Amino acid sequence: MGVSPPDGERVPRAWALAAxxxxxxxxxxxxxxxxxxxxxxxxDAAGHAVSIFAxxxxxxxxxxxxxxxxxxxxxxAAAAVWHLLPEAVPVHAALRLLSAAAGFGAVAIVWRTLRDxxxxxxxxxVSAFLLGVPVLALASSMVGNESTCALLVTxxxxxxxxxxxxxxxxxxxxxxxxxxLLGGLAALSKTTGLGAVALALPASALRLRARPxxxxxSVLVLGLVPTLVAGPFFAPIxxxxxxxxxxxxxxxxxxRAVQQAMALQPPGERHLADYLSxxxxxxxxxxxxxxxxxxxVPGLLHASTxxxxxxxxxxxxxxxxxxxxxxxxxxxxLPLALAAFGAGRLLSRRDVRAGVLLAFAxxxxxxxxxxxxxxxxYSAVKASYLLPALLPAGLCVASGLAALPGSWRSAGRGxxxxxxxAGTALTTWGWHLWTQ
Amino acid sequence: xxxxxxxxGGLALALAALACGAPPRGPxxxxxxxxxxxxxxxxxxxxxxxxxxxxxxxxxAWRREDGSLSDSGSSPExxxxxxxxxxxxxxxxxxxINAQIAPHAVERVGELRVRVTGSEVAGDRARVTAEVRPLRxxxxxxxxxxxRDAGEAGPGAPDAGRWRIVAIEQEGPVGGxxxxxxxxxAYPNEALARSLPDRARP
Numbered sequence: 001m002g003v004s005p006p007d008g009e010r011v012p013r014a015w016a017l018a019a020x021x022x023x024x025x026x027x028x029x030x031x032x033x034x035x036x037x038x039x040x041x042x043x044d045a046a047g048h049a050v051s052i053f054a055x056x057x058x059x060x061x062x063x064x065x066x067x068x069x070x071x072x073x074x075x076x077a078a079a080a081v082w083h084l085l086p087e088a089v090p091v092h093a094a095l096r097l098l099s100a101a102a103g104f105g106a107v108a109i110v111w112r113t114l115r116d117x118x119x120x121x122x123x124x125x126v127s128a129f130l131l132g133v134p135v136l137a138l139a140s141s142m143v144g145n146e147s148t149c150a151l152l153v154t155x156x157x158x159x160x161x162x163x164x165x166x167x168x169x170x171x172x173x174x175x176x177x178x179x180x181l182l183g184g185l186a187a188l189s190k191t192t193g194l195g196a197v198a199l200a201l202p203a204s205a206l207r208l209r210a211r212p213x214x215x216x217x218s219v220l221v222l223g224l225v226p227t228l229v230a231g232p233f234f235a236p237i238x239x240x241x242x243x244x245x246x247x248x249x250x251x252x253x254x255x256r257a258v259q260q261a262m263a264l265q266p267p268g269e270r271h272l273a274d275y276l277s278x279x280x281x282x283x284x285x286x287x288x289x290x291x292x293x294x295x296x297v298p299g300l301l302h303a304s305t306x307x308x309x310x311x312x313x314x315x316x317x318x319x320x321x322x323x324x325x326x327x328x329x330x331x332x333x334l335p336l337a338l339a340a341f342g343a344g345r346l347l348s349r350r351d352v353r354a355g356v357l358l359a360f361a362x363x364x365x366x367x368x369x370x371x372x373x374x375x376x377x378y379s380a381v382k383a384s385y386l387l388p389a390l391l392p393a394g395l396c397v398a399s400g401l402a403a404l405p406g407s408w409r410s411a412g413r414g415x416x417x418x419x420x421x422a423g424t425a426l427t428t429w430g431w432h433l434w435t436q
Numbered sequence: 437x438x439x440x441x442x443x444x445g446g447l448a449l450a451l452a453a454l455a456c457g458a459p460p461r462g463p464x465x466x467x468x469x470x471x472x473x474x475x476x477x478x479x480x481x482x483x484x485x486x487x488x489x490x491x492x493x494x495x496x497a498w499r500r501e502d503g504s505l506s507d508s509g510s511s512p513e514x515x516x517x518x519x520x521x522x523x524x525x526x527x528x529x530x531x532x533i534n535a536q537i538a539p540h541a542v543e544r545v546g547e548l549r550v551r552v553t554g555s556e557v558a559g560d561r562a563r564v565t566a567e568v569r570p571l572r573x574x575x576x577x578x579x580x581x582x583x584r585d586a587g588e589a590g591p592g593a594p595d596a597g598r599w600r601i602v603a604i605e606q607e608g609p610v611g612g613x614x615x616x617x618x619x620x621x622a623y624p625n626e627a628l629a630r631s632l633p634d635r636a637r638p
Contacts, residue, residue: 039478039537046533047497050526053482064519065526066497082479091479256519257497257527 015121015413019128022420026131029428030100033141034093036429041312042142043382045092047251048075049143052095055079063240066258069251071233073188074145095143102147103140106154106387107131110394113158117354117395118402125413126398129335130390132420134328135305135383137427138313145190146384152186153388156196157360160203161353169214176204176221183222184229191248192388195363197226203356250375265377266294275369278302285322286329287311294378297369305383306332306423313427324426331419335397338412342400354395361392463562463582464555466599470580471566475545475621478536485532486585486600487525493604494626495531535624540632544621547571560584562599570618574611578622580604 040049047066054061056079061068078095085094107127114123130136139146159179164171183200186193200222208215240254241247251258267274279299281290286303288310293300303309307325314321346354364386372380386393401412466484473480519527535541547570554565562582569575581603604623610616620628 038539038542039476040533041537046530046537049479049533050482050529053479053529054526056483062520062522062526064523066530068523068526087480090473090477092477255523255527256516257530261498 012121016124018417019121019124022128022417022424023131025421026128026137026424027100027104029137029424030103030141031097033427033429034096034100035090037096037141037313039090039092040143042138043144043146043310043312043384045143048078048145049092051075052078052082052143056082060236063236064254064256066251066255069237069241069247069249069254070145071188071191071230071237073185074148074190077148078143092143096141099142099144099147100140102151103136104131106147106151106390107136109151109154109158110391113161113391114394114398116161118398121413122398122402125416126394126401129397129416129420130394132423133305133332133335134307134423134427136387136390137423138308139384139387141427142312146387149186149190149193150387150390152182152189153193153196154391156182156186156200157357157391160200160207160356163204163207165207165210169217172208172214173217173221176218177225179204180222180225181229184226186388187226187230188233192364192367192385194230194248195360195367195388197222199356199360199363203359207352207356246371246374249371250380252375262375262377262379265379267376267378270373270376283329283333284326286325287322288378297372297381300378300381301383301386302332302336303329304381308427310379310382313429324422328419328422328426331415331422334412334415335419338400338416339393339396340400341403342396342398345399345403346396354399357392357395361389361396364389461599463557463564463580463599464552466582466601467552467564467566467580468550470601471548471550471622475536475542478533481532481536482529483598484601486583486602488602489600489604490525490528490532492602493528493532493624495528495535495624495629496626497527497530498534532624535620535629538624540617541621541624544570544617548618548622550622553577568618568622570614570621573615573618574609576606576608576610576615576619576622578604578606 040046042048044067048070050065051061051067051070051072052075055072055075060072061070061075063069078098081094081098082091085091107130110130111123111127114126117123118126136147136150139150156179159175159182163179164175167175179200180197183193183197186196201219204218204222205215208218234248237254238245238247242253244253247253252262274295275297277292277296277299279290279292279296281293282296282299282302284290286293286307286309288294288300288303290299290303293303293309300309306329308314314325343358346358368385371385397416401409401416404412470481470484473484518524549569551567551569552564553567554563556563560583564580564582566578566580567575568578580601582599583602584597584599604625606619606623610619616628616631620632
């Protein structure tokens with residue numbers, strides 16, 4: 001029937017099979033979408049394409065160009081894939097498959113890590129659910145560095161959770177080296193990865209606090225390795241942005257074309273109320289044109305988690321699409337409530353491993369709030385920017401699910417798998433054709 | 437030739453073609469390849485076109501919601517200094533990609549029938565002429581100027597020595613709105629973009 005998880009529960013075969021079926025549906029959807037979505041639809045896909053082409057030709061992306069502020073690891077990987085491709089295969093389709101592989105890799109790490117906290121059943125259910133959440137489904141169906149960064153950051157976080165605090169010095173330092181290397185690669189794939197590096201230092205020190213000398217050595221390794229790996233690539237980007245650190249997270253600081261595009265995009269300025277409002281349009285019409293959504297940060301964040309809020313793929317002119325997006329946005333309140341409940345439960349337990357993950361999520365949310373304040377446009381409010389927090393989000397949902405009693409827990413599992421499947425259906429190209 | 441836009445059958449076709457294809461070699465093959473990948477595989481058009489080409493089509497990296505041009509290369513107010521050449525080329529490439537994936541352009545490209553009618557090569561320069569017949573609208577002639585270049589990353593670059601499109605011109609009657617769309621689909625450029633109906637603009 002299965003193996004015994006930490007809490008002694010045996011894995012019910014039916015839930016494992018249901019979770020596997022939802023995961024397989026997501027996999028099939030990604031493979032289909034890679035070829036079926038309109039070429040290069042997606043967040044800044046044209047800018048990414050031009051940067052990939054630069055690496056394809058053997059040069060670095062040009063600072064000051066549309067996506068020239070982005071670090072080059074994803075572009076280098078994409079260019080390598082392009083070089084290996086037969087001429088008959090569309091480049092964007094192969095690169096979407098690369099994004100899909102990264103997205104599935106990230107969720108695989110989430111699945112493995114969750115098993116340290118909750119039962120195997122809940123870990124499998126939550127992981128399968130995550131694969132269908134539209135923000136991940138779309139990010140892993142497009143050309144871009146979002147899912148690659150999510151994969152590498154998730155790998156760093158998982159290593160921090162599994163830090164062998166009682167092992168010999170050599171093993172701990174080798175572990176720190178591996179984590180630092182992954183952190184450097186995360187930062188090289190997207191600047192958000194710097195958050196994982198920033199968290200790794202205090203997290204490692206905290207977890208090794210009983211061995212101060214080893215903790216110091218670990219922190220040094222964790223600081224030095226990413227600096228050596230990623231540092232040289234950030235210097236020219238900072239120069240192009242006139243030394244502004246904002247230039248590391250948005251092209252608006254270095255690209256005139258991006259500046260002009262952003263200058264005309266609403267809302268144009270931010271107020272504190274933008275962070276406190278949650279218009280009903282986030283549930284009724286979850287696209288950026290919905291009433292009040294261009295301004296509401298939580299509203300557009302929710303909408304872009306559960307629908308194609310920026311209307312790149314599922315053009316909401318078809319009533320059936322908008323209704324389906326609305327239904328999913330409403331259904332999304334359930335996992336949100338589970339996650340809030342689970343986060344509270346984790347905080348009350350004072351588990352340092354969970355605390356590290358929650359601290360990263362908080363750090364990312366703060367950085368997100370800061371960036372949306374500095375770049376007051378609706379296109380800066382995308383839930384995909386928070387994908388590196390996939391593991392903390394999964395842990396919160398799983399913890400909330402695990403706390404439900406008896407039949408409620410079964411209902412919660414069923415609901416999560418149903419929502420995951422609905423998300424996969426919604427984001428599969430062509431779906432709108434039979435909803436008219 | 438007649439190309440397919442991404443459809444439900446696109447997946448099967450692309451998978452079936454996995455083992456086929458080779459890099460373009462001569463100027464005629466380069467032009468044929470251009471029509472083959474245009475809008476269907478937009479990234480590959482970048483490898484078929486030179487920096488000069490992108491400075492000539494005039495497409496900007498983005499445009500306002502009313503479809504009007506926003507040209508980051510030459511500020512209409514004249515208040516900003518000109519962009520570095522490489523930045524301008526990259527911005528034009530972004531505009532070129534965006535123009536290809538405009539919904540109406542994608543649909544029209546699938547309706548073009550193309551026949552190469554002539555070519556001449558002189559050293560590292562070449563001219564290729566193609567006749568383009570759209571499903572709706574008048575047929576027209578599209579002339580390509582090509583050059584064999586050293587590659588942007590230098591003579592040792594993987595792309596060095598390839599034929600690349602330097603410029604494109606179109607001749608013949610336009611034939612109304614459908615004619616404009618067909619011409620834009622065959623050669624996305626700013627001059628045609630300005631004359632397209634609002635919904636068809638990139």
